[in-house]
Amino acid sequence: MNNRLLFALPLAAVLAFPAVAQTTSQTTSSSDQSQPAATQSQPTSTDTATGKAPLQVQSREGFWGHLNPFARRSYVKRQTEPIRDRVNELDELTAGNSKAIKDTDARAQAGIKLASDKADQADQHAVDAGNKATAAQQTAQQATTRVQTVETVVSNIDQYKAENQTEILFRAGQSVLSKSAKDALDTMADSVKGQRGYIIEVQGFSSGSGQTAITNSQKMAESVVRYLVLNHEIPVYRIYLVGMGNAPTSDEATKTRRSGGRVEISLLKNDLEQLSANAGAPVTTADQAQQPK
Numbered sequence: 461m462n463n464r465l466l467f468a469l470p471l472a473a474v475l476a477f478p479a480v481a482q483t484t485s486q487t488t489s490s491s492d493q494s495q496p497a498a499t500q501s502q503p504t505s506t507d508t509a510t511g512k513a514p515l516q517v518q519s520r521e522g523f524w525g526h527l528n529p530f531a532r533r534s535y536v537k538r539q540t541e542p543i544r545d546r547v548n549e550l551d552e553l554t555a556g557n558s559k560a561i562k563d564t565d566a567r568a569q570a571g572i573k574l575a576s577d578k579a580d581q582a583d584q585h586a587v588d589a590g591n592k593a594t595a596a597q598q599t600a601q602q603a604t605t606r607v608q609t610v611e612t613v614v615s616n617i618d619q620y621k622a623e624n625q626t627e628i629l630f631r632a633g634q635s636v637l638s639k640s641a642k643d644a645l646d647t648m649a650d651s652v653k654g655q656r657g658y659i660i661e662v663q664g665f666s667s668g669s670g671q672t673a674i675t676n677s678q679k680m681a682e683s684v685v686r687y688l689v690l691n692h693e694i695p696v697y698r699i700y701l702v703g704m705g706n707a708p709t710s711d712e713a714t715k716t717r718r719s720g721g722r723v724e725i726s727l728l729k730n731d732l733e734q735l736s737a738n739a740g741a742p743v744t745t746a747d748q749a750q751q752p753k
Contacts, residue, residue, distance in 0.1 A: 513593060620659060620728035624648060630721040632667060635679040637687060645684065649692035649728060658729045660694065662701045666721040669706060678703030682725050 626648055628641040637645070652658055664681030666673045681701045688694045 474707060474748065485729075536704050550739070620730050621727055623658075623729050624651065624727040626725045628680075628723040628725065630680050630712050630723070632720040633676070635676075635683045636720075637683055641684075642687065645687055645725070646692070648725060649688055650695070652727065653692075658698065658727060660688065660699045661724075661726040661728060662699060663724045663726075664701075664703045664721065666703075667706060671705075674705035676703075676721060677705050684723050684725060 466533045485520075626635070628644065630636075652660075662681045662684050664677035664679075664684075664736075666676035666680065668676065677703075681703055685699050685701050688699065689696055
């Protein structure tokens with residue numbers, strides 16, 4: 461009996477010791493929570509992520525110190541609940557910051573893309589403006605060239621230059637054209653078909669003297685004009701006829717005069733044909749770009 465009693469007393473002490481320690485810890489915690497309001501109202505810093513005061517570290521940890529091997533679940537929950545709340549708040553705050561960063565990055569990317577598109581559009585406008593300026597410069601140069609050409613042509617409009625000269629020979633007292641004379645007239649007439657800015661000068665010369673020579677030279681010249689008008693449809697206003705009689709020409713000063721008659725046909729041209737060619741020149745790409753639509 462005494463042996464059993466001696467064995468039970470230490471066992472009861474061991475079993476009662478944790479309960480006493482737990483009660484002491486709870487008492488300490490209750491005393492810490494019931495401290496005067498003056499201690500809790502001490503100024504705390506709010507410079508935290510959540511804007512709340514930092515958690516207070518308990519100065520007293522109970523009988524077991526920092527680790528209570530026999531702590532109850534309610535005690536552990538009560539001690540860790542503030543920490544869990546702060547962790548949840550920090551998670552929410554972190555998620556909000558991440559979302560704000562993503563939104564800011566998206567807006568920044570959109571702004572960069574918009575600025576890049578505007579820059580590309582400005583570059584395209586600059587290229588178009590350069591092309592239009594080049595086309596305008598080319599048009600101006602072409603217009604200047606044409607104006608200079610027209611000025612030259614207008615200044616020389618009444619200055620005819622001899623381009624071709626043909627001589628038709630006649631027997632004395634006759635005004636009928638021979639085959640060789642007609643062939644020569646055909647060649648000259650073909651060279652002026654479809655052209656403008658030319659005149660044909662027909663001068664008749666005849667041997668003899670006085671009015672008779674003038675009349676004969678007139679008849680020979682008229683036969684030439686008649687052939688050109690009737691057979692080649694050359695306008696009469698482009699032909700100038702004159703009967704020179706027996707008047708000497710410049711190349712006859714040292715030559716013996718012929719016994720028969722002759723007609724000299726001279727083809728004279730000015731720059732009117734060149735002006736027509738320039739006016740009918742094809743329109744260039746630069747001209748088309750400048751034409752109103």
